[in-house]
Amino acid sequence: MNALSTVVPIGTPCATSGLGPDVLLINDLVHTYGNGVRALAGVSLSIPHGMYGLLGPNGAGKSTLMRILATLQQPTSGRVTFDGVDILAEPMRLRAMLGYLPQDFGVYRRVSAEDLLDHIAVLKGIGPKKVRQEEVQALLALTNLHDARKRAVASFSGGMRQRFGIAQALLGNPRLIIVDEPTAGLDPAERVRFHDLLSEIGEKAVVILSTHILEDVAELCKRMAIIVAGRVVAEGSPTSLVANLNGRLWRKSVTRDEMAELRKRCNVISTRYLDGRTVAFVLSDERPGPDFEPAGGDLQDVYFATVAEDQRAAA
Amino acid sequence: MLARIALFELRYQLRRPIALVSFLVFALITFGLVSMFGVNPAVTVPVNAPGWIVISLGFLSILAMFLSLAGPADVALRDVDTGMDAILRTQPIRTSVHLGARFAGAYAVSCLAFLGAVFGHALGVFMPWMLPQTVAPFRPAAYAIAVAVIALPTLFATGALFFAVATLTRRLMATYLSAIVLLILTITAPYLLANPAYRPLAALLEPFGLLAFFIDTALWTDAQRNTQLIPLDGLLMWNRLLWMGIGGLLLVVAFTFFNARERRPRAPRLDYPTGETPVVRERPVIAAGGAGLWDQFVIRTRHETRSIIRSWTFYALLILGLLLAGGVLLAQTLAGTMPDPATHLVVGTIAKAFALITTLVPIAYGGQLIWRDRKAKIAEILDATSTPNVVFVTSKIVAVALVILAVLAVGMESGIVFQLVRGASEITVGSYLIKLLLIVGLPALMFGVLAIFIQTVVNQKFVGLLLMLVVLGVLAFADELGIQNKLLVLFEIPDVPLQEINVRYFVAQALWFAGYWTCVSVLIAVAAHLLWIRGMGSLWIRIRRAHLALTPAVALIAIVALVGAGATGSYIHWNSGSDDSLSPASERPQASVSRLAAGPSMGAVR
Numbered sequence: 001m002n003a004l005s006t007v008v009p010i011g012t013p014c015a016t017s018g019l020g021p022d023v024l025l026i027n028d029l030v031h032t033y034g035n036g037v038r039a040l041a042g043v044s045l046s047i048p049h050g051m052y053g054l055l056g057p058n059g060a061g062k063s064t065l066m067r068i069l070a071t072l073q074q075p076t077s078g079r080v081t082f083d084g085v086d087i088l089a090e091p092m093r094l095r096a097m098l099g100y101l102p103q104d105f106g107v108y109r110r111v112s113a114e115d116l117l118d119h120i121a122v123l124k125g126i127g128p129k130k131v132r133q134e135e136v137q138a139l140l141a142l143t144n145l146h147d148a149r150k151r152a153v154a155s156f157s158g159g160m161r162q163r164f165g166i167a168q169a170l171l172g173n174p175r176l177i178i179v180d181e182p183t184a185g186l187d188p189a190e191r192v193r194f195h196d197l198l199s200e201i202g203e204k205a206v207v208i209l210s211t212h213i214l215e216d217v218a219e220l221c222k223r224m225a226i227i228v229a230g231r232v233v234a235e236g237s238p239t240s241l242v243a244n245l246n247g248r249l250w251r252k253s254v255t256r257d258e259m260a261e262l263r264k265r266c267n268v269i270s271t272r273y274l275d276g277r278t279v280a281f282v283l284s285d286e287r288p289g290p291d292f293e294p295a296g297g298d299l300q301d302v303y304f305a306t307v308a309e310d311q312r313a314a315a
Numbered sequence: 316m317l318a319r320i321a322l323f324e325l326r327y328q329l330r331r332p333i334a335l336v337s338f339l340v341f342a343l344i345t346f347g348l349v350s351m352f353g354v355n356p357a358v359t360v361p362v363n364a365p366g367w368i369v370i371s372l373g374f375l376s377i378l379a380m381f382l383s384l385a386g387p388a389d390v391a392l393r394d395v396d397t398g399m400d401a402i403l404r405t406q407p408i409r410t411s412v413h414l415g416a417r418f419a420g421a422y423a424v425s426c427l428a429f430l431g432a433v434f435g436h437a438l439g440v441f442m443p444w445m446l447p448q449t450v451a452p453f454r455p456a457a458y459a460i461a462v463a464v465i466a467l468p469t470l471f472a473t474g475a476l477f478f479a480v481a482t483l484t485r486r487l488m489a490t491y492l493s494a495i496v497l498l499i500l501t502i503t504a505p506y507l508l509a510n511p512a513y514r515p516l517a518a519l520l521e522p523f524g525l526l527a528f529f530i531d532t533a534l535w536t537d538a539q540r541n542t543q544l545i546p547l548d549g550l551l552m553w554n555r556l557l558w559m560g561i562g563g564l565l566l567v568v569a570f571t572f573f574n575a576r577e578r579r580p581r582a583p584r585l586d587y588p589t590g591e592t593p594v595v596r597e598r599p600v601i602a603a604g605g606a607g608l609w610d611q612f613v614i615r616t617r618h619e620t621r622s623i624i625r626s627w628t629f630y631a632l633l634i635l636g637l638l639l640a641g642g643v644l645l646a647q648t649l650a651g652t653m654p655d656p657a658t659h660l661v662v663g664t665i666a667k668a669f670a671l672i673t674t675l676v677p678i679a680y681g682g683q684l685i686w687r688d689r690k691a692k693i694a695e696i697l698d699a700t701s702t703p704n705v706v707f708v709t710s711k712i713v714a715v716a717l718v719i720l721a722v723l724a725v726g727m728e729s730g731i732v733f734q735l736v737r738g739a740s741e742i743t744v745g746s747y748l749i750k751l752l753l754i755v756g757l758p759a760l761m762f763g764v765l766a767i768f769i770q771t772v773v774n775q776k777f778v779g780l781l782l783m784l785v786v787l788g789v790l791a792f793a794d795e796l797g798i799q800n801k802l803l804v805l806f807e808i809p810d811v812p813l814q815e816i817n818v819r820y821f822v823a824q825a826l827w828f829a830g831y832w833t834c835v836s837v838l839i840a841v842a843a844h845l846l847w848i849r850g851m852g853s854l855w856i857r858i859r860r861a862h863l864a865l866t867p868a869v870a871l872i873a874i875v876a877l878v879g880a881g882a883t884g885s886y887i888h889w890n891s892g893s894d895d896s897l898s899p900a901s902e903r904p905q906a907s908v909s910r911l912a913a914g915p916s917m918g919a920v921r
Contacts (some may be wrong), residue, residue, distance in 0.1 A: 012724065067850060067851065071849070072699060072849060072851060073850050073851045073852065074852055089863075091849075095701040096698055098701075099694075100696065105692050108618075108622070119614055120697070120700065122614045123614070123697060123702040123706075124700045124701060124702075125616075125701050127607070168696060170443055225484055
């Protein structure tokens with residue numbers, strides 16, 4: 001655990017967030033695949049109502065965690081409860097209140113958006129027919145697919161298809177919504193619109209958002225976790241995590257040759273190219289040198305710092 | 316370049332579990348066959364005589380069509396399925412070189428997997444339990460010639476055919492259908508033997524070369540059969556050359572049209588802008604639970620059946636059925652073996668002709684239905700809904716039933732039209748229903764249920780298919796394997812001789828068996844339901860969690876089916892008076908070496 005971590009122990013009331021009681025409790029979740037790869041190495045989280053962001057590098061275990069939460073995979077060990085329901089022991093009870101948008105999903109060919117949404121609505125147990133139809137129409141309007149409702153979803157552009165995925169995840173006003181990379185493929189206007197929608201939904205449900213787009217988490221999520229190598233290495237509100245960086249992040253413009261030297265000497269968490277020069281960002285409690293200047297720090301820096309520290313610790 | 320691509324494909328195919336599994340299964344089959352004959356005192360010829368090696372490996376090469384489905388056909392389908400298509404097609408390499416090399420790699424792996432059969436056969440001969448008269452001195456040349464003359468050309472021809480069909484259609488189901496067409500050719504070719512003028516034609520048409528071998532060696536003495544290596548001349552040579560030529564031609568067709576198919580303009584993607592529609596803030600709060608099990612079952616069944624009806628492979632199948640029924644009836648009329656278009660003769664002919672197709676089609680569709688949602692990448696969304704497993708399982712079974720009914724309806728309609736044209740005095744629809752639904756259709760549906768169960772358990776498409784084919788193979792050789800008790804010969808319902816006066820007795824007997832096997836099938840379906848795949852999960856995990864799907868209703872169904880199977884099974888056993896069945900085992904249709912060798916036979920798989 002590094003200095004940035006503010007992991008909330010399981011069962012701790014979310015007094016800091018002021019969001020009410022915890023709803024989704026994940027306790028010491030471990031998952032090892034048949035080939036020996038340990039995707040989750042004891043993940044414990046307490047997720048309250050509202051938007052919750054999951055960040056982490058590729059292969060960190062996010063998707064495994066999401067699939068376990070969506071009842072599509074069994075962990076090797078651990079326990080997950082949602083509002084008191086043990087989702088591993090009673091997956092059908094969770095599915096009745098679940099909305100799930102996988103990262104990479106497909107659709108049936110030659111089936112219209114309206115029909116496919118109705119199909120999924122029936123499978124979610126939404127009825128009777130009149131209510132279901134109203135729900136389908138409302139969601140088509142909500143995701144701005146109403147004009148295209150008679151067209152085959154397979155013929156949709158990437159953005160429209162993603163909107164359809166969002167619509168199906170919202171069917172039946174689920175109380176737990178799990179969305180994996182939901183804004184991938186959306187244009188900026190659609191992304192803003194989707195943010196509004198998720199924010200609104202987040203007031204009444206637990207929404208878990210896994211993404212690589214840090215701005216999404218910064219703008220939407222009241223709490224978040226960073227997962228690296230199957231472990232939670234940082235947890236808290238984005239603002240508090242960013243605040244932890246205050247006074248500890250430094251920047252310096254260097255040449256390529258100086259860069260290698262700097263890496264040996266300092267904890268370089270990231271580099272950026274600006275105007276043909278390399279700017280190195282260094283995490284340090286003290287100013288690393290006279291020519292370093294304080295850097296502002298944002299969620300991206302938190303992410304890089306967390307991942308870099310973890311990798312440094314692992315090495 | 317060519318060699319490197321071929322090697323890459325070879326390594327890729329070798330890494331798939333199906334390569335090793337196929338090798339072992341083929342080895343096990345020949346090892347089992349050799350041992351079975353080797354311990355039988357009635358067998359007086361060496362099982363490793365050159366002629367018998369050809370026959371054994373020849374029949375195995377029919378089953379080896381599966382290797383061509385899993386290998387070369389997969390080459391043509393894989394890129395689109397995995398999304399690698401666009402990357403590979405934009406490389407600066409000629410299509411014929413790229414595809415040809417990959418075909419070569421896949422073909423090599425199917426040949427290697429087939430060597431399992433040779434290995435099993437050769438190993439079996441050395442086992443201590445083999446009786447001395449069943450073993451001849453080990454001759455590697457006998458194996459080498461059988462592989463080179465029979466297996467390799469067959470694997471090439473079937474591989475090229477499936478590769479071409481898969482390339483042109485991009486449908487695994489269409490590839491399955493082409494395999495069924497080959498089997499039908501194999502089964503119907505012997506019909507031409509009745510007229511000596513058609514013998515060469517029959518020998519050439521049969522894709523596996525066995526008929527040509529039988530004709531070429533028909534006059535051999537026992538001593539020749541036991542010792543002489545098969546010469547590559549006569550009909551066998553022409554058959555092999557013809558089918559290798561067909562294979563080569565099909566590859567050229569596949570390479571030529573591979574790109575032509577892709578050049579077809581694709582409809583532009585729809586793109587409606589986000590627009591200014593405000594977020595709907597007052598959406599009704601819906602509690603799930605309004606749509607019941609029945610609604611879910613109806614919508615899933617409708618979806619499954621609609622997707623089948625909308626696929627052209629379904630209509631290709633119906634046309635195939637029509638051609639088969641028409642062809643067989645016409646052939647019998649021309650041969651003079653059906654002087655009278657009486658219902659029992661016509662329906663008997665159709666039932667025999669359709670026995671194979673209605674057994675294989677549900678197996679293919681059963682597997683397809685299991686994998687389709689995953690292939691469409693919508694499975695995770697559906698699996699995360701609160702729909703119980705029973706809806707997914709039963710809707711797929713109903714869809715399989717629909718396919719069977721449609722195929723049989725084509726058969727029935729062909730028969731009735733044939734009778735009308737031939738001026739039949741009486742058409743008994745009831746006879747059609749008994750024969751086609753009870754004797755042919757119901758077992759076919761049960762094989763579909765078994766296919767769904769096996770695919771669910773193994774969770775590997777081609778391994779599941781291979782296992783189903785092995786089950787069929789075991790059933791075909793049930794007698795030889797010593798399975799005398801008909802309660803163990805999966806899904807077999809005794810035939811009803813419609814011309815008999817006491818037909819009611821036979822119908823009653825068939826109904827008892829139908830009841831028994833229905834109960835067994837329900838138990839299999841319940842097992843599939845309990846082990847159903849939702850998301851990811853090994854078999855062991857699914858077994859451990861099976862109790863979660865065991866609701867009181869499911870338990871009740873399982874208990875009723877178990878009691879029903881016990882009761883009907885006991886009744887059948889009690890009535891048979893012994894371990895033997897209600898009717899002699901010799902009446903069971905069977906595919907055996909001697910039948911194909913003897914000439915005209917429908918050689919039903921079951």
